[in-house]
Amino acid sequence: MKNLQYIIFFSLLTLMSCEDVIDVELDSAEPKLVIDASLRWLKGTDGKSQEIKLTLSAPYFDTSVPPATGAQVTVTDAANNIYNFTEFGNTGIYKNANFLPVIGGEYKLNIVYENETYSGTETMMSVVPINRIEQKNDGGFSGEDIEIKVFYTDPAGIKNFYLFEFFVINRDLLSVEVYDDEFTDGNEIFGFYSDEDLKAGEELLIAISGISQRSYEFTNLLLQQYGDGSGGPFQTQPTTVRGNCINETNPENFPLGYFRVTETDVVTYIIE
Numbered sequence: 001m002k003n004l005q006y007i008i009f010f011s012l013l014t015l016m017s018c019e020d021v022i023d024v025e026l027d028s029a030e031p032k033l034v035i036d037a038s039l040r041w042l043k044g045t046d047g048k049s050q051e052i053k054l055t056l057s058a059p060y061f062d063t064s065v066p067p068a069t070g071a072q073v074t075v076t077d078a079a080n081n082i083y084n085f086t087e088f089g090n091t092g093i094y095k096n097a098n099f100l101p102v103i104g105g106e107y108k109l110n111i112v113y114e115n116e117t118y119s120g121t122e123t124m125m126s127v128v129p130i131n132r133i134e135q136k137n138d139g140g141f142s143g144e145d146i147e148i149k150v151f152y153t154d155p156a157g158i159k160n161f162y163l164f165e166f167f168v169i170n171r172d173l174l175s176v177e178v179y180d181d182e183f184t185d186g187n188e189i190f191g192f193y194s195d196e197d198l199k200a201g202e203e204l205l206i207a208i209s210g211i212s213q214r215s216y217e218f219t220n221l222l223l224q225q226y227g228d229g230s231g232g233p234f235q236t237q238p239t240t241v242r243g244n245c246i247n248e249t250n251p252e253n254f255p256l257g258y259f260r261v262t263e264t265d266v267v268t269y270i271i272e
Contacts, residue, residue, distance in 0.1 A: 035257035067092025127210035156186030
């Protein structure tokens with residue numbers, strides 16, 4: 001009997017010690033230019049200071065995002081004013097301190113990178129101010145989540161689209177939502193944020209921006225594909241979501257990202 005026990009014991013050890021190392025081979029592709037160009041006119045400011053961030057797409061398991069350095073970046077408005085964006089060091093961040101925001105004005109982004117020209121156009125949309133913020137401490141399925149409602153009044157008779165950003169400052173955590181006024185035109189409504197990890201005393205930066213319909217559809221599609229965080233790295237990847245920028249030199253080498261021009265209202269809220 002003891003011999004049988006020893007055989008079983010050492011067999012289990014052998015099984016436990018044998019591990020197969022699996023090397024996963026992922027499809028590789030040439031890096032694409034990623035455009036993060038969100039020009040914001042914050043209420044209460046002159047809107048002159050703006051920046052555009054350019055990066056390159058990277059393999060799935062890479063831990064860093066390479067900057068796209070050495071690009072020529074300009075934005076042109078409807079009056080043919082050209083705003084040159086100068087790179088800050090070798091960071092891929094391009095800045096301009098003389099931008100003139102105009103509600104309803106059309107802007108064209110132009111980027112020359114690696115001998116290819118990228119462009120995109122967008123119209124600056126206005127936004128209403130945040131009216132008030134309400135907090136509920138017994139929300140969610142558990143009855144213990146903190147819920148935040150951010151109220152604003154939608155203008156009547158005008159088709160509006162909104163981008164909400166909720167940023168937990170001390171945890172560097174960003175959540176994004178988009179809304180339209182199809183069923184709420186002219187009413188006071190709210191943007192919604194809930195987080196089971198929110199604690200009293202934390203600072204929550206809340207931003208509401210007016211966006212175009214195309215920007216709304218782009219962001220909404222991104223949230224549908226990536227926002228729930230479901231699935232693993234080996235699931236079938238969703239379709240690439242293209243923004244409003246094109247590659248004029250080589251259309252097949254299209255960029256990722258979006259060019260957005262908005263008016264934005266920002267409030268910092270302390271969790272109670």
